Amino acid sequence: MADQDSINCTTHGDSVTTYVCQHLIRGENQDWYCAEPDEEKPWPDSWCGKCHEHFAKEGEWNDVSEQAADITNNVSILCNHCYEQIRSTCHVHYI
Numbered sequence: 001m002a003d004q005d006s007i008n009c010t011t012h013g014d015s016v017t018t019y020v021c022q023h024l025i026r027g028e029n030q031d032w033y034c035a036e037p038d039e040e041k042p043w044p045d046s047w048c049g050k051c052h053e054h055f056a057k058e059g060e061w062n063d064v065s066e067q068a069a070d071i072t073n074n075v076s077i078l079c080n081h082c083y084e085q086i087r088s089t090c091h092v093h094y095i
């Protein structure tokens, strides 16, 4: 937990910061893609099926895929509890 950013969620209080694309947050897309969680990153950055098309084309997040998916404008921060709530409503795909 050493260098994880914290966030003060209005619902959950002091929590860990996570990064999720807005399509998942708004419920526009329910295919959840992320790396497999591990001890170091229990809540890895996540994105939806629509964003994943850009990821899949490049095979990774790089300048091309990030720009195509407009990732800088598309990703929002959530607390880890909100993250888990949304994830539980989605089809989770580990990459």
Ligand SMILES: [Zn+2]
Pocket (backbone or CB within 6 Å): 021, 022, 023, 024, 029, 047, 048, 049, 050, 051, 052, 074
């Ligand atoms: Zn998305």
Ligand SMILES: [Zn+2]
Pocket (backbone or CB within 6 Å): 009, 010, 011, 012, 013, 015, 078, 079, 080, 081, 082, 083
């Ligand atoms: Zn929260």
